[in-house]
Amino acid sequence: MFLRGALGVVVAGVGAAGAVRVATSDVASGAELSGNPSSVPTVSGTVGSGARWRGLQNKLRGRVILPGDPGYPAAKEVFNTRFDGEMPTAIVQVASADDVATVFGFAAENELKVAARAGGHSYAGLSTASGTVIVDVRGLRGVQASAGQAVVAPGHTLYEVYQELDRTGQSLPTGMCPSVGIAGLTLGGGYGYDSRAHGLTCDRLLAATLVLPDGSITEVTATERPDLFWALRGGGPLFGIVTSFTFETIPALTKDVVRLTFSGEQAEQVVNGWQQWLRDAPREQWADVSLDADGEGGLHCWMQLVCAEGTAETVTAALVDAIGIPPLTTDPRTLSHMDTVLYLAGGTADQPRAAFTNGSDIVSTLTPDTVTGVVAALTRYSSVGGTGWVQINTLDGALRDLPPTATAYPWRTHAAMIEWGAYEPIPHDSALAYITDAHTALAPHSAGAYINYLEPGDPLSRYYGPNHPRLAALRTQVDPHNLIHTVLNP
Numbered sequence: 374m375f376l377r378g379a380l381g382v383v384v385a386g387v388g389a390a391g392a393v394r395v396a397t398s399d400v401a402s403g404a405e406l407s408g409n410p411s412s413v414p415t416v417s418g419t420v421g422s423g424a425r426w427r428g429l430q431n432k433l434r435g436r437v438i439l440p441g442d443p444g445y446p447a448a449k450e451v452f453n454t455r456f457d458g459e460m461p462t463a464i465v466q467v468a469s470a471d472d473v474a475t476v477f478g479f480a481a482e483n484e485l486k487v488a489a490r491a492g493g494h495s496y497a498g499l500s501t502a503s504g505t506v507i508v509d510v511r512g513l514r515g516v517q518a519s520a521g522q523a524v525v526a527p528g529h530t531l532y533e534v535y536q537e538l539d540r541t542g543q544s545l546p547t548g549m550c551p552s553v554g555i556a557g558l559t560l561g562g563g564y565g566y567d568s569r570a571h572g573l574t575c576d577r578l579l580a581a582t583l584v585l586p587d588g589s590i591t592e593v594t595a596t597e598r599p600d601l602f603w604a605l606r607g608g609g610p611l612f613g614i615v616t617s618f619t620f621e622t623i624p625a626l627t628k629d630v631v632r633l634t635f636s637g638e639q640a641e642q643v644v645n646g647w648q649q650w651l652r653d654a655p656r657e658q659w660a661d662v663s664l665d666a667d668g669e670g671g672l673h674c675w676m677q678l679v680c681a682e683g684t685a686e687t688v689t690a691a692l693v694d695a696i697g698i699p700p701l702t703t704d705p706r707t708l709s710h711m712d713t714v715l716y717l718a719g720g721t722a723d724q725p726r727a728a729f730t731n732g733s734d735i736v737s738t739l740t741p742d743t744v745t746g747v748v749a750a751l752t753r754y755s756s757v758g759g760t761g762w763v764q765i766n767t768l769d770g771a772l773r774d775l776p777p778t779a780t781a782y783p784w785r786t787h788a789a790m791i792e793w794g795a796y797e798p799i800p801h802d803s804a805l806a807y808i809t810d811a812h813t814a815l816a817p818h819s820a821g822a823y824i825n826y827l828e829p830g831d832p833l834s835r836y837y838g839p840n841h842p843r844l845a846a847l848r849t850q851v852d853p854h855n856l857i858h859t860v861l862n863p
């Protein structure tokens with residue numbers, strides 16, 4: 374998802390939590406473990422006694438934070454303010470893989486659900502969910518890059534990873550929002566402007582350290598636990614908690630970036646022309662299409678194009694030629710690697726927290742009929758005052774280098790990912806009505822949805838396509854008691 378213009382100023386940096394290195398004695402003297410009844414969680418999934426939490430704290434290098442603790446409101450905060458009312462049973466700011474294993478053991482003993490928290494950008498607020506023990510991995514820090522590879526701890530945001538890798542001329546194909554966590558993004562796939570050339574973030578994964586729900590810590594590679602290696606590449610967060618990722622990097626390059634705007638009335642022609650252009654465009658060239666409802670029955674249409682340095686003019690000409698309409702505006706720039714990241718993020722790495730609701734559809738082909746359906750759904754919403762949006766991303770290029778069953782991410786023979794969304798001040802109910810209407814309109818063409826854009830209450834099969842049976846069987850094997858929290862149905 375590209376961050377909308379509304380997201381422009383400063384957010385409490387998710388990466389700012391810093392290293393969690395709290396001495397046990399500091400924590401033990403905290404109010405949350407004092408035996409004060411107000412410190413004992415009262416939400417569902419209680420363990421009923423401060424003594425048990427004290428017992429957990431004594432086994433950890435990290436820190437347990439409970440409702441009633443002064444740090445609790447800040448510790449449970451995630452990017453989407455819609456989830457500010459959620460009340461996790463506890464937040465454990467872990468300091469090691471052993472801490473994660475200890476929390477899993479405690480949760481199993483006390484029949485509690487567990488969810489990891491990295492960048493805090495889950496569309497469904499999973500990483501702050503009520504009745505859940507949150508394993509906050511933001512204290513696990515470190516990006517070590519050597520030639521062609523990077524070992525990345527899960528506490529980092531995309532921007533931090535980009536920044537660290539840039540120092541050695543390397544990068545990764547990740548997403549567009551700089552404050553998203555590398556952990557959550559990678560596990561669900563990870564799509565961005567480099568995906569056409571280099572695939573998804575998970576396609577660059579070489580190894581991971583995974584703490585399984587039974588508390589065992591395992592190295593996962595193509596040859597060690599290949600079943601889990603397959604699942605971690607697009608299967609989402611259902612198989613354990615990752616405490617280290619090793620990626621194969623790509624070169625950090627200066628790029629030409631072009632922003633084009635078109636009349637919203639010609640949105641269908643723009644999308645159809647973009648599809649035409651993609652057929653012949655080399656995979657080093659990438660563009661998406663965004664449509665924004667103006668709330669008065671009209672749409673704005675704009676595109677972002679990213680291509681090799683020095684090629685903007687010819688690539689833009691080919692794209693515009695395929696579309697067959699001159700753009701209203703064309704804004705070409707040549708940007709360094711880090712400036713490209715920032716520009717595509719809307720100009721800042723520090724996005725403000727906001728309330729929003731999103732969903733997605735994956736389509737096998739983007740026929741003119743489908744495009745008409747997409748534009749009509751957004752126009753309907755615009756006509757009733759809605760200021761939602763649609764972003765359409767291509768799933769071609771390097772994504773197709775692997776067959777759909779090679780990793781858990783299944784959408785490798787499909788044309789496009791269509792993301793629907795609406796930001797505040799649009800209320801959640803209204804956004805949901807828009808997205809539901811859009812899903813209904815697209816139903817004949819939709820193959821499923823992207824797990825990183827998950828919508829509560831959906832069946833898991835909607836996100837995993839042909840890989841669902843294998844993922845479901847593996848999940849039963851590694852997490853037979855469903856310790857890991859999900860809002861999806863089996």
Ligand SMILES: Cc1cc2nc3c(=O)[nH]c(=O)nc-3n(C[C@H](O)[C@H](O)[C@H](O)COP(=O)(O)OP(=O)(O)OC[C@H]3O[C@@H](n4cnc5c(N)ncnc54)[C@H](O)[C@@H]3O)c2cc1C
Binds near residue numbers: 494563826
């Ligand atoms: C503004 C915005 C822009 C986005 N842009 C893009 C984009 O361009 N491309 C794209 O592909 N996606 C994008 N996304 C979606 C994003 O990839 C997912 O929301 C992702 O799950 C967020 O990961 P996180 O670590 O930030 O979030 P969190 O809420 O911390 O985690 C997300 C999920 O992963 C689990 N998890 C977190 N850490 C771990 C871990 N170490 N081990 C196991 N499970 C873990 C959590 O329990 C939760 O279920 C965007 C989301 C937002 C809100």
